[in-house]
Every structure is written in C-alpha cells, then in structure tokens.
Amino acid sequence: MVSSSDEALRESRPAGRPPPGAAMNPEFGARLRCPACAGALEPTAPQERPDVREGALHCRCGQSFPVIAGVPRILPDELMPTLLSEQEEFFQRHPGLRPACAASRPSATLSTLRAFGDEWQRFPEIHTIHERIFSWYFEGAGGVAWRGLYALDAGCGMGRWLHFARRAGAHVVGMDVSPAIDVAAAREGGDLVQADLRYPPFAPGAFDLVFSLGVLHHLEDPVQGLRALARLVRPGGELRIYVYRSLDGEPWPRRALLGLVTLLRRVTTRLPYALVHGVAALVAWVATLFFLWPRRLLRGNPLGERLTRGLPLVHYANVPFRMLVAEQFDRLVAPIEGRFRREEVEAWIRAVGFEVVETRAELGWRVVARRPTAAPCEGPGSLPSRPSVGRGGASSGAALGPAGDSRPHADPGRHGQNAVHVQRFHASPEPASGG
Numbered sequence: 001m002v003s004s005s006d007e008a009l010r011e012s013r014p015a016g017r018p019p020p021g022a023a024m025n026p027e028f029g030a031r032l033r034c035p036a037c038a039g040a041l042e043p044t045a046p047q048e049r050p051d052v053r054e055g056a057l058h059c060r061c062g063q064s065f066p067v068i069a070g071v072p073r074i075l076p077d078e079l080m081p082t083l084l085s086e087q088e089e090f091f092q093r094h095p096g097l098r099p100a101c102a103a104s105r106p107s108a109t110l111s112t113l114r115a116f117g118d119e120w121q122r123f124p125e126i127h128t129i130h131e132r133i134f135s136w137y138f139e140g141a142g143g144v145a146w147r148g149l150y151a152l153d154a155g156c157g158m159g160r161w162l163h164f165a166r167r168a169g170a171h172v173v174g175m176d177v178s179p180a181i182d183v184a185a186a187r188e189g190g191d192l193v194q195a196d197l198r199y200p201p202f203a204p205g206a207f208d209l210v211f212s213l214g215v216l217h218h219l220e221d222p223v224q225g226l227r228a229l230a231r232l233v234r235p236g237g238e239l240r241i242y243v244y245r246s247l248d249g250e251p252w253p254r255r256a257l258l259g260l261v262t263l264l265r266r267v268t269t270r271l272p273y274a275l276v277h278g279v280a281a282l283v284a285w286v287a288t289l290f291f292l293w294p295r296r297l298l299r300g301n302p303l304g305e306r307l308t309r310g311l312p313l314v315h316y317a318n319v320p321f322r323m324l325v326a327e328q329f330d331r332l333v334a335p336i337e338g339r340f341r342r343e344e345v346e347a348w349i350r351a352v353g354f355e356v357v358e359t360r361a362e363l364g365w366r367v368v369a370r371r372p373t374a375a376p377c378e379g380p381g382s383l384p385s386r387p388s389v390g391r392g393g394a395s396s397g398a399a400l401g402p403a404g405d406s407r408p409h410a411d412p413g414r415h416g417q418n419a420v421h422v423q424r425f426h427a428s429p430e431p432a433s434g435g
C-alpha cells in the first residue's frame with residue numbers, strides 16, 4: 001500500500017516544481033509579512049547567498065525569523081523555544097540566528113504542536129484513497145476550479161491535501177505550526193511556512209481560497225483562528241473548513257461511543273506518543289474485527305447493507321489498516337477536540353463577515369463560505385482580478401443571498417483587528433492544557 005502510494009507521489013510532482021529541500025522561493029519570501037507589524041521581510045543568508053535555504057528573514061520592527069531547510073519559521077515567541085530543541089543542529093551551525101526567547105511554558109498550542117508533529121512524522125504516507133477523500137472534502141458548492149488559484153492550506157499537516165490541490169493546478173501554500181511542516185517539505189516541497197494560523201505571516205486578502213481541514217476544532221478558540229484566516233481571503237474569495245460535529249440529537253449508541261472515546265482521550269492525551277500508537281493500533285484491530293470486516297463481508301446484500309450501515313467507524317471500511325491506525329492516533333493524541341453544532345459554525349462564519357454558501361453534514365461539517373465582494377477591506381482593494389474559485393464562477397455566489405452579519409466588529413478586514421493581532425503575537429496568555 002505504502003509503496004504504491006509513494007509511486008503515485010513521484011509521478012505527480014509536476015516538472016519544474018522545486019525539489020523538496022530546495023531554497024525558499026524568493027517570490028514566496030516577498031509575499032511574507034511580519035505578524036508583529038505586517039511589514040515586509042528581508043532575507044539574509046549567512047553565506048551571503050542570494051537564495052535562502054538556511055538563513056533568516058528580518059523585519060524593520062526588529063523581529064527576525066529563521067529559515068531552516070528552505071522553510072521560514074515564523075512562530076510567536078511562546079513557540080520559538082520548541083524550534084530551538086527541534087532544530088538544534090541548525091542553531092549549532094548558526095548560533096547568530098538563535099532567537100532570544102525564554103523557555104517554553106506549557107500551553108495548549110505547545111501540546112498540540114508536539115502531538116501533531118509526532119503524528120505526521122509517524123504517519124507520513126499518502127494513500128491512494130486520499131485522492132477520493134480530497135474530492136469529498138471539496139465537493140461542496142459545485143467543487144473548486146483549482147487551476148490558477150492561489151490558495152492557502154492552513155494547518156496542512158504532512159501536506160496530503162495540498163498535494164492533490166497542486167496536482168489539480170493550484171498554487172498552494174502550506175502552513176502548519178508543527179514539525180509536520182518538515183514532512184511536507186521533504187516530500188512535497190514548494191511554498192511552505194511553519195507558522196501559527198492565529199498569527200499568519202501574510203498580507204490581508206492575499207489568497208483566492210483559504211482552506212483548513214480538521215484544524216480549527218483543535219484550537220482553544222476556533223473563532224480566533226477563523227478570524228485570522230478570514231482576513232487572508234480576497235474579496236469574493238472562498239474559505240472552506242472542516243470541523244467536528246456535535247452529536248447532540250444523534251441516536252444514543254453513537255453518543256455513548258463518543259462518551260467512551262472522550263473518556264479514553266482523558267488518558268491517552270497524557271500518555272507518551274509511542275503508547276498512544278499502541279492504543280490506536282488496538283482500537284483499529286477491534287474496529288476491524290467487529291465492524292469493518294462484517295461491513296465488508298455483508299454490504300453486498302441488501303439486508304447485510306442495512307444491518308452494517310450504522311456500525312461505528314464503517315466509513316473506514318475501504319481504508320488501509322495503517323491509515324486506520326493513523327486516524328485513531330489522531331483522535332487519541334490531540335489535546336483539544338471541539339465539537340460543534342451547525343448553528344455555531346455558521347455563526348462563526350457570519351461573525352467574521354463571510355456568507356455561508358453551503359454546509360454539509362456528514363461525519364463533520366464541511367462549510368463553504370465566501371467573502372462578500374462589497375465588504376470594506378484594508379489591503380487588497382487594488383488586487384488584480386483573479387480566477388473564480390467555485391466551478392459555478394461568480395454566478396454561484398450571486399445566488400447566495402444577503403451578506404453576512406453586518407455588526408461593526410464583524411468585518412475581518414478592519415484595522416482595529418489588526419492591532420489586536422499585533423499585540424497577541426507577543427503575548428503568551430494560554431493556560432496549561434491537559435495534554
């Protein structure tokens with residue numbers, strides 16, 4: 001399974017794309033902004049090379065951010081210490097680039113970063129079935145016309161979705177707070193940045209499409225993350241998110257199972273990752289024996305199909321075993337797992353000044369949202385016209401109805417919000433998590 005996936009990857013890298021591990025693309029560097037002051041970042045490489053594979057980006061406000069293995073690391077102060085430990089060799093080679101920062105304090109973001117860093121280093125494979133899942137994620141509102149889009153994958157993990165989006169013809173930037181970005185860099189290459197999506201290093205309105213799949217429910221404050229991402233979408237552009245769904249109103253066996261998993265998570269989010277891997281493998285075996293094999297065997301006949309359709313985890317009936325383990329690991333290791341009702345998620349979208357185009361309920365919520373073209377915005381008013389995002393083009397947006405919530409604070413592009421953003425890049429106010 002793994003080797004066939006790897007072959008698919010090799011075939012799929014378009015000619016001309018910089019190989020993994022290449023220097024940072026200077027055009028990408030020019031698009032980056034300092035999250036503290038929104039200023040441009042100037043590269044300097046230790047050996048005065050014009051490219052930056054190893055070096056730093058500097059801002060006039062005094063901030064500087066290392067570029068390691070061609071990937072800029074634009075992290076808030078609270079997370080910089082983890083970079084020092086994870087990239088020890090780099091800082092030994094370039095002691096002058098060592099950021100001056102205190103030791104890490106425990107925080108939910110820090111635990112999240114470590115957990116997912118481990119997950120994607122442990123499970124870096126893209127499987128054949130991922131291509132179908134990619135299509136499923138983006139089928140809402142008539143799909144996405146990828147060719148020519150400038151898109152951001154916020155919380156890209158090891159890069160499985162940006163892989164397919166690039167293959168479909170989009171220019172996709174990957175951003176992740178965790179060392180998963182190094183897995184994406186090694187395999188996918190291209191424009192990647194290690195950054196916290198709450199403080200994204202891009203200009204307002206920089207992207208045609210921002211997508212974030214399975215990420216916001218791992219934040220302490222998903223709306224803070226959503227607001228930061230919404231600012232990055234150009235007027236008329238799209239935001240697509242996937243978040244876990246609350247099981248309120250679902251049949252009791254489902255809720256009971258979720259209750260069990262929640263109890264199990266109380267233990268597993270405190271265990272060493274190797275042990276979580278063991279528990280995930282056990283859960284995967286149990287699921288395979290009691291749910292997935294019966295499903296695979298019986299779904300061919302109408303009665304069997306009806307009997308097995310409601311079994312837990314049967315949406316994994318076609319996935320390779322290793323991927324099943326990875327999915328269980330993901331559930332068990334993440335320090336924060338929020339679950340939300342449709343009204344809540346749609347209210348977030350409106351609160352950041354976007355229109356809800358479509359919300360699909362299957363497993364979690366897949367939401368397609370659009371930034372109104374008429375909304376006042378701080379930066380991108382003079383952006384050149386860009387390709388439309390949805391297959392339906394502009395007309396699919398025209399049928400959406402009135403623009404979202406017009407409360408004064410609801411516009412994602414107001415200057416006041418930027419000020420909050422600047423302050424919080426330096427603050428580290430998070431309480432310790434249970435992770």
Ligand SMILES: C[S@@+](CC[C@H](N)C(=O)[O-])C[C@H]1O[C@@H](n2cnc3c(N)ncnc32)[C@H](O)[C@@H]1O
Nearest residue numbers: 116155156157176177178180196197213214215
């Ligand atoms: C469940 S994984 C999903 C990864 C990817 N979207 C996928 O579906 O393959 C969640 C990802 O979000 C990233 N993440 C969590 N909090 C983040 C933050 N504040 N900023 C950027 N990335 C974050 C994690 O590092 C992790 O890679």
Ligand SMILES: [Zn+2]
Nearest residue numbers: 034037059061
């Ligand atoms: Zn700055």
